Amino acid sequence: MTSTIAIDSAVMLRRNLKHVLRSPDSMITAIALPVMLMLLFVYVFGGAINTGSEYIDYVVPGIILLCAGFGASTTAVSVSSDMKDGVIDRFRTLAISPSSVLTGHVLASVVRNVLTTAIVVVVALIMGFRPTSDPLRWLGVAAVIVAFVFAMSYLSTALGLLAKNPEAASGFTFAIMFLPYVSTAFVPAETMPSWLQGFARHQPVTPIIETVRGLLLGTPLGNSAAIALAWCLGIAAAGFVWSNWLYRRKTAS
Incomplete structure (x- = not known):
């Protein structure tokens, strides 16, 4: 049974990757938006923002998470499009595992998002980003990013199933895109209004950003890595349960 699910999931993975290759505009957008924001913050706002270090070194970890979050949110649109176009009804007539469609x-x-994030990192290095991490810490960064993307993708899958159409799915994922802006991605939390600092420090994205920043730049991690892992596991578990429940409910008839 497990091997069957794995094979079916691999087939669905290949199908979705082919769709990505046939829609290069979505890949270009996923890369262009974070790069444009990085250019904006570094060259336009960076001179006015004091973080105690080179601003490009401070902001790149946040841009990396923003890139990953934006890419994951497009999954909601893909899932909603499948539901609206009727392809799911076609899958139901085939001898495949239902969960493999979501997987x-x-x-x-x-x-897709690991690839786009890697391209954004290369652009950041060209712009002057200078991480001090060793290969082991780079592996840690990759693991954190994959965990974050995996969690956000499952949450986006659930939102795509919840939405009635792709346009609504895109709107539902707005919160995912908004969270990095109210975190320590672009400025330290202590520079924000006092009523906002608590939310900025304790929302899901901040410990993930601080973990990536610490691994890349050698700043103290504290307990941010454990908190980041807990958030990723919690979001992934919630997204998995929610999306599979919604899928069974929508395909029950």
Whole structure:
């Protein structure tokens, strides 16, 4: 049974990756938006923001998470499009595992977003980003990013199933895109209004950003890595349960 699910998931993964290759505009957008924001913050706002270090070194970890979050949110649109176009009804007539349909979307999201994030990191290095991490810490960064994308992708899958159409799915994922802006991605939390600092420090994205920043730049991690892992596991578990429940409910008839 397990091997069957794995094979079916691999088939769905290949299907979704083919869709990505046939829609290069979505890949270009996923890369262009974070790069444009990085250019904006570094060259336009960076001179006015004091973080105690080179601003590009401070902001790149946040841009990396923003890139990953944006890419994961597009999964909601893909899932909603499948539901609206009727392809799910076609899948129901085939001898495939129902869960493999969702797993294929999530795994394709991970592959797509790891690639786009790597391109954004290369652009950041060209712009002057200078991490001090060793190969082991780079592996840690990759693991954190994959865990974050995996969690956000499952949450986006659930939102795509919840939405009535792709346009609504895109709107539902707005919160995912908004969270990095109210975190320590672009400015330290202590520079924000006092009523906002608590939310900025304790929302899911901040410990993940601080973990990536610490691994890349050698700053103290504290307990941010454990908190980041807990958030990723919690979001992934909630997204998995929610998306599979919604999928069974929508395909029950």
